Amino acid sequence: MIRAASQMVEEGVADPVLIGDRDAVDATVTDLGLDFEPEVVDPDEIDTEAYAERLHEIRKRKGLTESEATDLVERDPNYLGSVMVDQGDADALLTGLTHHYPSALRPPLEVIGTAPDADNVAGVYMLTFKNRVIFCADTTVNTEPDAAVLAEIAEHVAALARRFNVEPRVAMLSYSNFGSVETEGTHKVAEAATRLRDDPTIDFEVDGEMQADTAVVEDILEDTYDFAELDGPANCLVFPNLEAGNIGYKLLQRLGGADAIGPMLTGMDEPVHVIQRGDEVKDIVNLAGVAVVDAQEDDA
Known part of the structure; x- marks a missing residue:
């Protein structure tokens, strides 16, 4: 994460703010031989009272006490970072590199929440191949979405594609083609x-x-299913559940040789992205670039 912050500064991507122990961060910068002075928010050095009060205000009717709010902003950087974004002291939040995805996602969901026009969030990967771009959703959040959630995920991924100047053609994926197999699982996708x-x-x-x-082979769409309401191969793939989505994007990335950007979290009220554990520096910097665009669009 510190290497990524250094690269962001070097490339002019953003002004990163690192949350953590200042001495540990400075020591790591020295050990890595990096030539930059990071901005660090150390909970032991700053006055966290206002952040704790804000967190308590947001969550007091969800059972959170004042003392618990204080403990969370002082001990959990995901809560502190979320409140900083909520209060406008930061423009975006990137987290998750050293946390399990659900535990990293929970604080921003509790503090920042979904956008006014969204009921659910979804994780989307953009996979770039030599001659096409594919957006895959949901790859990180919704375990067993019903028809309504799948429809909302489709809207999220279509809007995201347009932000990258890609006109969306959305395929709702299953193991059935237009009613060839009728089960509860295929029905929800068709619905x-x-x-x-x-x-x-x-x-x-x-x-x-x-x-x-x-969805992705033009000859199949044009010959066998010429009634399909897609004018060309799909560039947005909505998977029927999280298991399929996570497996699918990883196979495309590893065996298909795609470059992956993500997971981009859609549906949040502020720019928040949860990095996958084990992501490399380039993955973090790419996602930071997406967050910057998010923040700039929000300010526009």
Whole structure:
């Protein structure tokens, strides 16, 4: 994380603020031979009272006491960082490198919450190949989404694609093609696609349920399923559950040779992204660049 912060400064990506023990951070900077002086927020050095009061105000009707709020902002950097973003003392939050994903996601969800037009958040990976870009969702958050959640995930990923100047063609994935197999699992995917197609506010191409190869192979769409409401191969893939999404994007990345940016967290009220454990410096810097764009768009 410290290497990534140094690279952000060097490349002019952002002004990173590191939350942690100042002495430990400074020692690591020296050990790594980095030529930069990081901005560090050390809970032992700053007055955390205002942050604790804000956290208590947000969570007091969820059972959080004043003393518990104080302990959280002093001991858990995810809560402190979330309140800093909530209060405008930081523009975005990147976390998760040394935490399990659910424990890193919980504090920003509790403090910052979802955007006014969102009920759920979703994790999206952008995979870049030699001749195409694919957005995969949900890869990190929703374990067993129902039809309504799948439809919202599709809206999130379509909006994200447009932020990258990609006109979305959304495929709702399953192991069935347009009713070829009828089970509870395929029904929910088909229902999600129907909800979207019947919604007059939806302004992107979407269809399903369909198999993955149907979604991405133009000949299959044009010949076997020429009735499909996609004008070309899908560039946004909505998986039926978290298990499929996480497996699918990792296979595409590792075996397909794709460069991956993410997971980008969509649906939050402020720019928040939860890094996967084990991500490399380039992954963190790429996600920081996404967070910067998020923050700039919010300020526009």
